[in-house]
Amino acid sequence: MIRHPLLHEFSLFRLKRSVLLGIKSLWMHKLRSLLTAMGIVFGVCSVIAMLAIGEGASYEAQQQIKELGSQNVILRSVKATDATTAGEQERSLILEYGLTYRDISQIQATVPGVLVTIPAREVKDFIWNESRSIDSSTLGTVPWFPEMRNRAVLRGRFFTEVEMSSRAPVCVLSQSLARHLFPLSEPIGDTVRIQSSYFRVIGVIQDDPAAASSETEDKNRRSAATPGAAMEMLIPISTLEDHFGEVLFKYRSGSFEAEKVELHEVTVRIDEPDQVMPAAQAIRHILERNHKKVDYEMIVPLDLLRRAERTKQIFNIVLGSIAAISLLVGGIGIMNIMLATVTERTREIGIRRALGAKKKDIVVQFLIETVMLSGAGGLIGVALGLAIPLVITHFAEMVTIIEFWAPALAFSISVVTGVLFGIYPAFRAAGMNPVEALRHE
Amino acid sequence: MISPPTCEPVIELRGVEKHYLMGDTLVKALHGVDLKIFPGDYISILGPSGCGKSTMLNILGCLDQPSIGQYFLDGLDVSKLSDDDLSQVRGKKLGFIFQSYNLIQQLTVVENIEVPLYYQGVSEKESREIAVDLATRVGLGKRLDHRPTELSGGQQQRVAIARALSNDPSVILADEATGNLDSKSGGDILEIFDRLNAEGKTLILITHDEGMSQRTSRTIRLKDGEIASDKRREGTVP
Numbered sequence: 001m002i003r004h005p006l007l008h009e010f011s012l013f014r015l016k017r018s019v020l021l022g023i024k025s026l027w028m029h030k031l032r033s034l035l036t037a038m039g040i041v042f043g044v045c046s047v048i049a050m051l052a053i054g055e056g057a058s059y060e061a062q063q064q065i066k067e068l069g070s071q072n073v074i075l076r077s078v079k080a081t082d083a084t085t086a087g088e089q090e091r092s093l094i095l096e097y098g099l100t101y102r103d104i105s106q107i108q109a110t111v112p113g114v115l116v117t118i119p120a121r122e123v124k125d126f127i128w129n130e131s132r133s134i135d136s137s138t139l140g141t142v143p144w145f146p147e148m149r150n151r152a153v154l155r156g157r158f159f160t161e162v163e164m165s166s167r168a169p170v171c172v173l174s175q176s177l178a179r180h181l182f183p184l185s186e187p188i189g190d191t192v193r194i195q196s197s198y199f200r201v202i203g204v205i206q207d208d209p210a211a212a213s214s215e216t217e218d219k220n221r222r223s224a225a226t227p228g229a230a231m232e233m234l235i236p237i238s239t240l241e242d243h244f245g246e247v248l249f250k251y252r253s254g255s256f257e258a259e260k261v262e263l264h265e266v267t268v269r270i271d272e273p274d275q276v277m278p279a280a281q282a283i284r285h286i287l288e289r290n291h292k293k294v295d296y297e298m299i300v301p302l303d304l305l306r307r308a309e310r311t312k313q314i315f316n317i318v319l320g321s322i323a324a325i326s327l328l329v330g331g332i333g334i335m336n337i338m339l340a341t342v343t344e345r346t347r348e349i350g351i352r353r354a355l356g357a358k359k360k361d362i363v364v365q366f367l368i369e370t371v372m373l374s375g376a377g378g379l380i381g382v383a384l385g386l387a388i389p390l391v392i393t394h395f396a397e398m399v400t401i402i403e404f405w406a407p408a409l410a411f412s413i414s415v416v417t418g419v420l421f422g423i424y425p426a427f428r429a430a431g432m433n434p435v436e437a438l439r440h441e
Numbered sequence: 442m443i444s445p446p447t448c449e450p451v452i453e454l455r456g457v458e459k460h461y462l463m464g465d466t467l468v469k470a471l472h473g474v475d476l477k478i479f480p481g482d483y484i485s486i487l488g489p490s491g492c493g494k495s496t497m498l499n500i501l502g503c504l505d506q507p508s509i510g511q512y513f514l515d516g517l518d519v520s521k522l523s524d525d526d527l528s529q530v531r532g533k534k535l536g537f538i539f540q541s542y543n544l545i546q547q548l549t550v551v552e553n554i555e556v557p558l559y560y561q562g563v564s565e566k567e568s569r570e571i572a573v574d575l576a577t578r579v580g581l582g583k584r585l586d587h588r589p590t591e592l593s594g595g596q597q598q599r600v601a602i603a604r605a606l607s608n609d610p611s612v613i614l615a616d617e618a619t620g621n622l623d624s625k626s627g628g629d630i631l632e633i634f635d636r637l638n639a640e641g642k643t644l645i646l647i648t649h650d651e652g653m654s655q656r657t658s659r660t661i662r663l664k665d666g667e668i669a670s671d672k673r674r675e676g677t678v679p
Binding site: 014017347352353354357435438 | 528539
């Protein structure tokens with residue numbers, strides 16, 4: 001169809017005039033227009049702000065879980081809740097619990113798809129750098145630990161297989177521990193002391209991203225690993241055995257504790273991502289058979305990831321409902337005011353009809369007014385919705401992510417709301433009898 | 442009776458009746474009105490209240506349609522037109538002047554005058570020229586951007602006249618145009634009407650003021666929904 005250029009110009013001209021007219025009519029009642037648009041403002045602003053906060057929170061959670069390695073299954077030794085009452089251990093004054101080398105060899109032998117296992121033992125004691133000390137944990141592990149756990153070596157290097165087989169007294173400090181023990185000097189090349197053993201610092205590694213999250217996740221089953229959160233020191237597992245033996249003694253403010261734990265932590269790496277869940281199931285069966293008491297805990301990052309995604313879905317549904325309700329309320333408010341406006345301007349409608357306005361013209365006029373009202377509300381809402389996450393990030397130090405489509409979506413919904421809730425008042429205005437409308441006082 | 446003029450009538454009513462249903466009773470507001478109005482006519486329609494004046498105005502103004510009978514406006518039978526077509530006819534061929542001025546409050550003088558042009562799709566520039574010109578002609582050239590609330594009654598009615606003229610209508614209908622005005626301003630308005638008629642415009646003044654019949658060239662009296670008399674003053678030609 002070929003459109004006459006004049007026709008095109010004509011409709012644009014009319015639209016422009018209608019918009020100007022709408023602005024004039026809304027401007028006559030500034031406060032009323034502002035209050036009417038308020039419902040939409042808050043609806044749109046809350047949609048954007050909550051989306052940004054939700055996206056940010058789930059991004060952070062997923063990032064932490066991903067850093068644990070989505071192909072890993074992490075096993076940790078924990079004190080069984082009834083371990084102290086178990087007669088035998090109490091008599092020997094040595095707590096014996098946790099994962100064993102036997103578990104690992106069984107897992108490696110029977111579970112298909114297991115690539116590597118990373119055993120780790122832990123000693124909790126004061127770590128000293130001359131006069132500075134901290135009660136922290138020392139983890140004996142294997143050279144491929146950083147790679148498997150997605151932790152970057154920030155400075156220096158991690159220990160090698162040679163160092164492990166030669167039981168070399170070397171250590172790698174976590175970032176926060178390094179900062180604590182060596183606030184002013186360079187740690188690499190220096191030595192730290194635990195009890196009577198000295199270790200040479202060869203590297204600094206990223207903090208454990210899971211330390212904070214696992215702490216909040218399950219308070220009852222606190223793992224044997226780091227209560228001091230991210231502060232830890234890593235040494236070859238063979239070195240740890242040499243220096244601290246099989247039974248670990250702890251002296252704490254006068255009391256004495258001894259534990260016998262073969263392995264504190266084992267990371268099992270599965271080769272295929274879709275084999276992780278079945279393999280985790282198999283590992284759980286093996287551990288259940290080997291341990292009558294639940295003296296271990298199992299963390300499956302992939303499972304956590306899926307759960308986090310499900311949580312996010314639920315969050316999105318709740319968010320969507322809140323947004324829908326607030327926009328519905330806003331829309332009803334607008335409709336209410338527009339109906340009042342139509343009644344108030346009955347006479348104007350009569351005049352316009354007498355002067356040649358068709359029903360369609362009246363519909364368009366009122367619809368444009370409603371859409372401008374909701375659209376203006378939408379714009380203010382978008383502005384507020386973009387500002388609020390910035391404020392939250394600044395003051396609460398939370399990550400917020402504004403997806404590019406969120407403001408666009410929220411704004412278009414506000415316009416659609418205007419159209420939907422404007423249709424009825426507009427048609428009511430147009431349906432008036434001109435004679436009666438002119439007589440209206 | 443008037444002698445039949447030679448030209449075609451601008452308005453012709455043939456056996457027009459208008460019935461209303463009020464509750465259960467049928468009210469006949471007009472019955473059997475036959476009327477011809479010619480270009481250049483200057484008519485006052487007089488009658489006591491309840492005689493069918495308002496109904497007559499609504500039908501002549503295409504705001505309402507006859508129940509029975511035909512109404513030809515410029516040769517077009519408007520008695521059966523659709524709502525949209527009726528709007529079109531109003532906007533193109535008729536100019537309205539009301540007792541209470543009926544200006545749109547949120548618009549300025551010029552913008553009020555432009556309203557009929559807007560619905561006719563006249564371009565912004567052209568309609569602005571027409572509106573400014575008309576405002577000047579009715580003596581409001583210095584008040585183009587005033588709001589109706591800032592004007593006196595006489596001034597508002599002059600804006601309404603300018604608005605009625607903006608689309609160059611075939612007929613101008615004035616409903617008690619001076620009813621709300623003092624005699625001085627009312628006189629000014631009537632002078633404008635005289636001038637418009639002298640320029641060849643067809644005017645129909647609906648009023649209950651007997652004095653009006655002295656001014657207009659033709660007087661139609663309504664009584665009980667019928668034309669009681671239709672007199673043309675001596676020496677006047679449509």
